[in-house]
Amino acid sequence: MSKFPKLLLSLAVVGSLGGGVSFADEIKDGKKVFKKCRACHAVGKKAKNKVGPHLNDLFGRTAGALEGYKFSKAMKAAGADGLVWNNDTIDQFVTKPKKLIKKTKMAFAGLKKEKDRANLMAYLKSFDSDAGSDAAKDDKPVDKEASGEQTTKTASTTDGATQPKTASGSGGKLNIGRLALTEEVKAWDIDVRYDGQGLPPGKGTVAEGEPIFTEQCASCHGDFGEGVDRWPVLAGGQGTLEDDRPEKTIGSYWPYTSTVFDYIRRAMPFGNARSLSDDEVYALTAYVLYLNDIVEDEDFELSKENFNSIRLPNEKNFIADTRNEEPHYKPVTEPCMKDCKPEPAKLLMRARVLDVTPDGDHEGSLD
Amino acid sequence: MSLSHRDDQKEVVNVGRRRLLTSGAAGGATLLASATNALSASKPDPAITEIQDWNRYTGDGVDARPYGTPSAFEKDVVRRNVPWLTADPIASVNFTPLHELDGIITPNGLCFERHHGGIAEIDPAEHRLMINGLVERPLVFTMEDLMRFPRVNRVYFLECAANTGMEWRGAQLNGCQFTHGMIHNVMYTGVPLRLLLEEAGVKTAGKWVLPEGADASHMTRSIPLEKALDDCIVAFKMNGEALRPEQGYPVRLVVPGWEGNMWVKWLRRIEVGDQPWHHREETSKYTDLLESGKARRFTWEMDVKSVITNPSPQAPLTHGSGHTVLSGVAWSGSGKVKRVDVSIDGGRNWQTSRLDGPSLSKSMHRFYFDFDWDGSEMFLQSRAMDENGQVQPTKNQLREARGPNSVYHNNSIQTWHVKPDGSAENVEIS
Numbered sequence: 001m002s003k004f005p006k007l008l009l010s011l012a013v014v015g016s017l018g019g020g021v022s023f024a025d026e027i028k029d030g031k032k033v034f035k036k037c038r039a040c041h042a043v044g045k046k047a048k049n050k051v052g053p054h055l056n057d058l059f060g061r062t063a064g065a066l067e068g069y070k071f072s073k074a075m076k077a078a079g080a081d082g083l084v085w086n087n088d089t090i091d092q093f094v095t096k097p098k099k100l101i102k103k104t105k106m107a108f109a110g111l112k113k114e115k116d117r118a119n120l121m122a123y124l125k126s127f128d129s130d131a132g133s134d135a136a137k138d139d140k141p142v143d144k145e146a147s148g149e150q151t152t153k154t155a156s157t158t159d160g161a162t163q164p165k166t167a168s169g170s171g172g173k174l175n176i177g178r179l180a181l182t183e184e185v186k187a188w189d190i191d192v193r194y195d196g197q198g199l200p201p202g203k204g205t206v207a208e209g210e211p212i213f214t215e216q217c218a219s220c221h222g223d224f225g226e227g228v229d230r231w232p233v234l235a236g237g238q239g240t241l242e243d244d245r246p247e248k249t250i251g252s253y254w255p256y257t258s259t260v261f262d263y264i265r266r267a268m269p270f271g272n273a274r275s276l277s278d279d280e281v282y283a284l285t286a287y288v289l290y291l292n293d294i295v296e297d298e299d300f301e302l303s304k305e306n307f308n309s310i311r312l313p314n315e316k317n318f319i320a321d322t323r324n325e326e327p328h329y330k331p332v333t334e335p336c337m338k339d340c341k342p343e344p345a346k347l348l349m350r351a352r353v354l355d356v357t358p359d360g361d362h363e364g365s366l367d
Numbered sequence: 368m369s370l371s372h373r374d375d376q377k378e379v380v381n382v383g384r385r386r387l388l389t390s391g392a393a394g395g396a397t398l399l400a401s402a403t404n405a406l407s408a409s410k411p412d413p414a415i416t417e418i419q420d421w422n423r424y425t426g427d428g429v430d431a432r433p434y435g436t437p438s439a440f441e442k443d444v445v446r447r448n449v450p451w452l453t454a455d456p457i458a459s460v461n462f463t464p465l466h467e468l469d470g471i472i473t474p475n476g477l478c479f480e481r482h483h484g485g486i487a488e489i490d491p492a493e494h495r496l497m498i499n500g501l502v503e504r505p506l507v508f509t510m511e512d513l514m515r516f517p518r519v520n521r522v523y524f525l526e527c528a529a530n531t532g533m534e535w536r537g538a539q540l541n542g543c544q545f546t547h548g549m550i551h552n553v554m555y556t557g558v559p560l561r562l563l564l565e566e567a568g569v570k571t572a573g574k575w576v577l578p579e580g581a582d583a584s585h586m587t588r589s590i591p592l593e594k595a596l597d598d599c600i601v602a603f604k605m606n607g608e609a610l611r612p613e614q615g616y617p618v619r620l621v622v623p624g625w626e627g628n629m630w631v632k633w634l635r636r637i638e639v640g641d642q643p644w645h646h647r648e649e650t651s652k653y654t655d656l657l658e659s660g661k662a663r664r665f666t667w668e669m670d671v672k673s674v675i676t677n678p679s680p681q682a683p684l685t686h687g688s689g690h691t692v693l694s695g696v697a698w699s700g701s702g703k704v705k706r707v708d709v710s711i712d713g714g715r716n717w718q719t720s721r722l723d724g725p726s727l728s729k730s731m732h733r734f735y736f737d738f739d740w741d742g743s744e745m746f747l748q749s750r751a752m753d754e755n756g757q758v759q760p761t762k763n764q765l766r767e768a769r770g771p772n773s774v775y776h777n778n779s780i781q782t783w784h785v786k787p788d789g790s791a792e793n794v795e796i797s
Contacts, residue, residue: 060504084505170506172566177512180497180505188636189499191577191587194645220454230454241660246772253662254651263647266585267484270458273583318654321666323776326768331756337708337717341797345713345746347784351538351680351793357545358449 023122030123033116037108043127052106056127060171060179061085063101074103082186086179090124091117128171192262196308199261203303204283206290210298212280213287216269225249225291235291238313251292255315257307261285443467446479447544452533457485458584460527462548465674465696466682471522471552471724471731475606478551480613481527484583487633491617494581496563496601500639503568510617513603516558516566521600521623522730524698526550526669528626528653528775534762536771538782538793542681546781546793547674550698552731555621557602560595564639573639577646578620581635588629589643590622594667598623601634624700624729625667626775628653658770671759672778673697673707673734673751684789688742693720697732699753706752707734713746713782713796714761720749745785746796762795 034043037052047054053069064071064079071079078101083089093100094117096110111117169175192198214223222228225235237247246252250260265281267273276284286302289295289310295302302310323329351357437444446461453459463479480486491510499505527549533539540546564576569592576595580586590599600621603610610616615632622629628648643649643665655663675695678684684691697704703726708717720734734749751759762779784794 062503082499082505170566171504172506172568174516174562174566176515176566177506177508180499180507184497184507185499185505188497188579189638191579191638191644191646193640193642195642230451241656241662242658244771246656248651248656250651253656256645256650259645259647259650262644266587267583267647270484271583273484273585317661318650318664319661321663323663323666323670326764328760328764328768329757332752332758333756335708335717335750335752335758339715340717341713341715343797345715345796347794348797349537349795350784351541354539356449356451356539357541357680358447 026119026122027126029115030119030121033111033120034123037120043124047127055124057129058085058090058124059087059128063089072101072103072105074101075105082182084179084182086181087121088181090121094120190266192258192265194256194258196258196304199258199304199307200278201304202278202282203301203305204279204281204286205299205301206283206286206295207298208279209283209285209287209290212276212284216272216276217284220270225288234288238292241314241317249292250288251294251312253314254312255318257285257289257294257310257312260288261307441467444477446477447548449533449540449545458483460529460549462544463551464544464681465548465550465676466543466679468676469694469733471696471733472606473551473553473731475553475608475611475614478525478553478605478611478614479527479549481549481627482582482584482613483586486613487580487582488612489581489617489633494617494635496618496634497636498563498567498639499636500577501570501573501641502564502639503570504566506563506567508563510603513558513563513601513618516562518556519559519600520554520556521598521621522552522554522725522727523621523623524550524552524669524729524731525621525627525630526672526698526700528628528666528669531672531777531779531781532774534779534781534793535766535773535777538795541793543674543676543679543781544681547676549627550696550731552696552698553605554607555600555602556604556607557600557618557621560599560601560620560637561597563601563637564592564595567639569639572641575640575643577636577638577640577644578629578631578634579636579638580615580631581633586628586631586648587644587646588631588648589646589665590629592639594622594625622667624669624702626653626669629667653775655769655773655775657773666776669698669700670776670778671697671699671701671704671751671753671757673704673749673759674781675709675747675749675783678747678785678789678791679783680791680793683791684740684785687789688740691738691740693736693738693747695720695734695749697722697734697749697751698730699751699755699757700729701757702728702754704732704751705754707732708750708752709734709736710748710750711738711745714748714750714780717750742787744787745783746794747783747785747791748780750780 041052041055042048043055047056049066049069053066053071061084062079063083063085064076089100094111097104097106097108111120170177170179190198190200220228220231221234225233227233233247233249235249235251237249237252240246240252241248254260261281264276264284265278269275282302286295286300289302290298290300294310294312444464444467446463448456448459448461460481461479463473463477468474468477494510496508496513497506530549531546534546574592576590576592577587578590601618602621603618605611605614610619615634618634619632620630620634649664653666655666657663673695675693676682677692677694693709695707697707704722707720707722709720710717718736720736722732722734724733726732759778759780765773765777765779782794782796783791785791
């Protein structure tokens, strides 16, 4: 192959770069856009809260969480729900503030042009003290002019064809990764804690749970939670924990109802996880409680609201790790080495009698 | 020649007499017979005198095995399952063939497997690791991102809390693969979890983390933040190469010294919270029921433990009496193993074994006891001590303290009964 096509290609890249907009230009243009905001917001070295909060270190900040500024209830609530300012959320908010947060007190119609928003964000990002820019590394005060200049340098070090892929960065010390979007956290963070934290809205009755259980669960757990083959037994066993052969079920052993809900919601039915609606999970949990005589009315409805009123009987029987109180845990410097037993060892029990070891195909492994 | 032969024989007899005097056990006859056999190879060995195929003909070229596999003669060195243990192999366990291994590193293909929803087959390009909860910045990392954090290399054992769990009530499974094979020892390469948490910025209220797997079981465990910041690793390599799919490819959590269930595979999310979650695997499972009906929870650390891997039921002594290499592995979740004592008479008398190979904290250690077997029956035991002075207990000590239904954390001393014919069995003794 001749070098000619390659040369063309590289020229094309350079050409497109030349015709495009550099990071520094974005910041410069963003500064112009910011004029619309300046009445209420300050940025830069001496920025203070004005009518609106200052916008230094905005990226990665939780909405409504900046200390010393009095936010609207709506903004605080959005933050509590996990809204964190990043490229996407700022873009949405600035497009039409009242669309993202209905009762925000920010009186601003919005920026219609995508380019304006992008430039504004590039400008605001230059006031991020730990965004990994040269300015931050040198620990210089973030000043509008200087940061523009520094960012120009950064842009020039990218050396050619593409913008760095992680240009936005995590905002952390190493600036690796990116901020998780609210929707992303919502999609994955569906676990429920023992005290019900994380429960979704919803409800379901015992009677509604029964047909779902029969259809989705009974093939392994049995119609009454008695367990088929070696699949887990879900019900019964109460009062057997001190027996020689205890039966550990939800009713006899599990400490928290939330664990039932959480596990069904995230991992059941086996082989088709995440296929049940939240209401179905409430109904199934209610039904399993019913199978264990924790609730006795078929019309009982379990919901987010009454969830914590249902306690499992064995909750109080869980204790901390107390292994180190056992006598043999006492540290020993020199264990017995000679004549440790009064007489020669005698055989008491042999594994081969049981005959439960799978046959190895290895010569001499087993009888 | 005949003279020297007789001299050799006399020497063996003398050795045999010495052993007989000291051990006082029967079996001298076996000893003499096998010793005579050992010296009677008077015919030339065809393995030496005949030209073998591999001496003459060329073998496979370099590209025949782009990813090398063991010799065909090692086909029995595999993980094995105990089918009756669980309802379905998708949520089950198999066992490392400890009796076939040596040194301290477990080869990747032999590391035991434990899955709760089968093996997740994940395209690393589609894998994400999220950090959320009580952090300044909820973050998402790609695998490429993870590779940009400073890395560490550490060797750690991973032991399932249920390892040896089937043996609580008595000797049950006949082979150290089955009694002790829910363990492996691997060098991990990865990023300290601390660095990832620092990148997200843990809020002062954050006290616990909840790692979550991307597989169909959505495995979660609560881990105290102190441990997460101490020595946990988000690992993407094992023994130098990418994690195997069954070990959590493309990325898993490493929780040194703590029970294997916490080492979440296919790690996709780490949530920071102010309290533990009490999820299924830390309430209904991996809690230790005592005789009183109370159950211990959050029993994370794996106690000091050892087992003799050779000889053992799957690896009998086939050479007869004479110089014998007894070997095994020892480990402790709280640090290094300081010493392993070995008994051939069921714990009446002990001798200190020889540790060989790297001695690393929270890693397997290899021990050897080289001795002259007189051919009589033996009750083999090993007893490990760690650097903190913890000594491996007997089965009865554990049963007295916990009753027969504790299931997890059985680190008791194992007994193998070796008979004069060299075969071995899992037994309990007085």
